Structure formats: C-alpha cells, structure tokens
Amino acid sequence: MQTSSSPLDQALALLKAGELVGIPTETVYGLAADASQPDAVAKIFAMKGRPADHPVIVHIAGRDQLSDWAQNIPDAAWKLADAFWPGSLTLILQRKAHVPDAVTGGQDTVGLRAPAHPLTHELLQRFGGGLAAPSANQFGHVSPTTAQHVFNEFGEKLGLILDGGPCQVGVESTIVGLTSEHPTLLRPGGVPAEAIEAVLGVKLIHHEKPSTANLRVSGLLDSHYAPRTPxxxxxxxxxxxxxxxxxxxxxxxxxxxxxxxxxxxxxxxxxxxxxxxxxxxxxxxxxxxxxxxxxxxxxxxxxxxxxxxxxxxxxxxxxxxxxxxx
CATH class of the missing domain: 3.40.50.11030 (Threonylcarbamoyl-AMP synthase, C-terminal domain)
Structure with missing residues (x-):
C-alpha cells in the first residue's frame, strides 16, 4: 500500500523543484526557496513585492556549511557560530563567487544563519544546501509569527506552509557584520548584543542605518514591519x-x-x-x-x-x- 508523503517530504520536493515553501523559525516564519537557484529566489521577490537589490538571508543547517557560502571567514564567525547556532544570529561575511546575485543584492557579502526551530533544522539537514528565506509576508508589512499569518498574507498562492506553531522569539535575528576589522551590529534581534560582545571580548560598533556600514541588509529600511492601520x-x-x-x-x-x-x-x-x-x-x-x-x-x-x-x-x-x- 502506498503511503502519502509527509509535509517535510513535500517541502523538500517543492524546494528542489524551484518552488516556494513557508517555513517556521524561532524568530518569524520565512518564505523559502533554494538559494542556489536564481529563478527560485526571484519567485520570493515577486511574491513579496520586494526590491530586487534588497538581499536575503541564506539559512543553513549549521557551522559546517559556512564555508559553502562564505570565504575569508574570520575567527569571530566560528566563535559566534559555536556559541549561538542554531539560533537567532545572522552573520554577514564575504561571499563565495558562486553565490547568486539574487541572494546578495549584487553585493560581495552574504548573510548566513542556522535557525533553531526543530522542524526547519531537520528540513535544512535533509536539504543539504541553503534556503533563502526572508519573512513570509508582503514587503514592509508586519512579519508573521504563525502559519495562519502566512496563509492570511498569501492564501492559496503559496502551495505549502509548514506549521511549526507560534514563533518563540517573535522578532527577526540579530545581524552582525564581520567583513571589516571591527564586528558591527547591523540589526538588533533575538540574540542580545551584550551576549555577542561577551563571546568576542570586544564591543560591537552599532549602526543605526545600514548605509553607514556600506551594506544593505535585511529589515533595516526606515519603514518596515508596519501594520496597514496607522x-x-x-x-x-x-x-x-x-x-x-x-x-x-x-x-x-x-x-x-x-x-x-x-x-x-x-x-x-x-x-x-x-x-x-x-x-x-x-x-x-x-x-x-x-x-x-x-x-x-x-x-x-x-x-x-x-x-x-x-x-x-x-x-x-x-x-x-x-x-x-x-
């Protein structure tokens, strides 16, 4: 007797075929595509209405995949990955040449994170590659923290949403830039800056605007995360x-x-x-x-x-x- 495939199996098949899947993380729900397929990543931008030069974070299973996507990785990156991954920390590193411009917004950097949600962690382990996965909502709107929020946003246009329950952190990951001499806090989030500083033994430079760090990173436009009601x-x-x-x-x-x-x-x-x-x-x-x-x-x-x-x-x-x- 033939058994029906699990939602995880369905998600893997869709992602490998270049389609989109809603995924849970501990921060917010993401709209995921195979980060190695530019055409698949383009579908994220089209569904979200996201500007093409706005980079997306690549989600990986853990530190062992860091060197698949980044080069010239500093010791600080390995320390932070060991301390906080899986978890709510994104590292901005120098990209490898094969990383698609669709992911990086044409920059020479890439954002990498290993999410802690057990369902998505298993998905990434089985997938083996990286998933581009910005928040699963229309660009600039309030981020989703339940599967129902994702469905409310996209309805039947999104073929599969993995339901992992309510997000336990509820705001996006902390983003730390590691491409210059001094580690830089580019976006506060689920991991406190003080905890990062304790691991690194140095103070983070804080940047209110990404342009001051000569970087474009996710979620730092002046108007973002906004309800439609004033x-x-x-x-x-x-x-x-x-x-x-x-x-x-x-x-x-x-x-x-x-x-x-x-x-x-x-x-x-x-x-x-x-x-x-x-x-x-x-x-x-x-x-x-x-x-x-x-x-x-x-x-x-x-x-x-x-x-x-x-x-x-x-x-x-x-x-x-x-x-x-x-």
Whole structure:
C-alpha cells in the first residue's frame, strides 16, 4: 500500500523543484526557496513585492556549511557560530563567487544563519544546501509569527506552509557584520548584543542605518514591519489625550499599553502588552496583526522601555510607526 508523503517530504520536493515553501523559525516564519537557484529566489521577490537589490538571508543547517557560502571567514564567525547556532544570529561575511546575485543584492557579502526551530533544522539537514528565506509576508508589512499569518498574507498562492506553531522569539535575528576589522551590529534581534560582545571580548560598533556600514541588509529600511492601520507611538498620557481627541471625530481606536491606565477612555479598545522584554517581543507582531484587521482607524502604542534588553523591540517599533506623540 502506498503511503502519502509527509509535509517535510513535500517541502523538500517543492524546494528542489524551484518552488516556494513557508517555513517556521524561532524568530518569524520565512518564505523559502533554494538559494542556489536564481529563478527560485526571484519567485520570493515577486511574491513579496520586494526590491530586487534588497538581499536575503541564506539559512543553513549549521557551522559546517559556512564555508559553502562564505570565504575569508574570520575567527569571530566560528566563535559566534559555536556559541549561538542554531539560533537567532545572522552573520554577514564575504561571499563565495558562486553565490547568486539574487541572494546578495549584487553585493560581495552574504548573510548566513542556522535557525533553531526543530522542524526547519531537520528540513535544512535533509536539504543539504541553503534556503533563502526572508519573512513570509508582503514587503514592509508586519512579519508573521504563525502559519495562519502566512496563509492570511498569501492564501492559496503559496502551495505549502509548514506549521511549526507560534514563533518563540517573535522578532527577526540579530545581524552582525564581520567583513571589516571591527564586528558591527547591523540589526538588533533575538540574540542580545551584550551576549555577542561577551563571546568576542570586544564591543560591537552599532549602526543605526545600514548605509553607514556600506551594506544593505535585511529589515533595516526606515519603514518596515508596519501594520496597514496607522500606528502612533508615544507615552501613555499622550496616547490617552490623542484617543480622547480622536473619539470626538468618531474614529475607532485601539490602545496598546504596558503602564496602568491613568484613566478609562470610554469607547477605546485597550489591550495590555507584556511587561517583560522577551514576551513583549514574542507577542508584538501577533498583536499588531490582531488589531490591524480593518476594525480600527488608528493604533496607539505606548513607547516601550529604553533599556538595553528592549533594543530589538524598540528597533521594530521605530520602523513600524507612522508617527510619534509626546
């Protein structure tokens, strides 16, 4: 009797045939294609509406594949791979000549990561190569953290989505540049900068904009991760005043807060966000998607704390916001 193939088998067959698959990682869900097939990678850009010069991260099974994609690999890269892979850390390294321009955006660098989600880790081990896999959403929109989010984004246009449950980190990977003399933090994310600095024994240079490091990397445009409903960010008191003002014109308002509400604003849908940085990061995108449902005219989000462990959250909020109050 012939048995039906598993979702993992189906994913492998589709990827080898140059098709796209939605995959879970511990950070966000990715839209994956065989990174060695430029035509397959082009399908990612077409489905996402992503600019052609915007590079994508190549996902690999682990450190043993680093030299398949990168050359002149510094000792720092091996140290970080040993410390954090599989995990939420992307390394920017000098590309090998065979790496397609479709992956690198025409640059001489490539971003590499070994994701920690067990389902995708097994997929990569069986696949043997690398998967280009930016977030599985329309370019610039809120990243997906569940398989349902991916389906909501693409529907039947995407033939297979591997359901690995909700993402446990919830924001994208930390990106560290290792192509110059000094390691550079290009994007804060799932691995704290302080943990990376502890492994390397040096401070990271921080770059607010990728252009200052002469690199284009994933997820660092000024407007990114954004809900389609306008998102205004500010201290709670300013948000409550803004909500009161907007209610007078009949607007429908959702207020996402951490602090205790100073006053109840009748007619406003209030939602309490987590108090700690890790659960806040895990819930951020799902919450934005929950309220970005056409039922509200504006979303008001209380400014997160400015402590170091909130760096990745504040980076994503800054890029998602359409305006600031207070």
């Amino acid at each position: 998102l205004l960010v500010g201290p709670l008191g300013a948000l409550e005043n803004e909500a009161t003002r907007r209610l007078e014109t009949g607007e429908r308002i959702a207020l996402l807060h951490r602090s205790h509400m100073l006053k109840a604003v009748h007619g406003v849908t209030a939602h309490a966000m987590p108090m700690m940085a890790e659960p806040y990061a895990r819930d951020l995108y799902a919450t934005l998607r929950q309220f970005d449902n056409g039922q509200f005219d504006v979303l008001l989000l209380e400014t997160p704390p400015q402590e170091a462990n909130w760096l990745a959250v504040n980076d994503r909020v800054k890029r998602a916001a359409s305006g600031w109050l207070g």
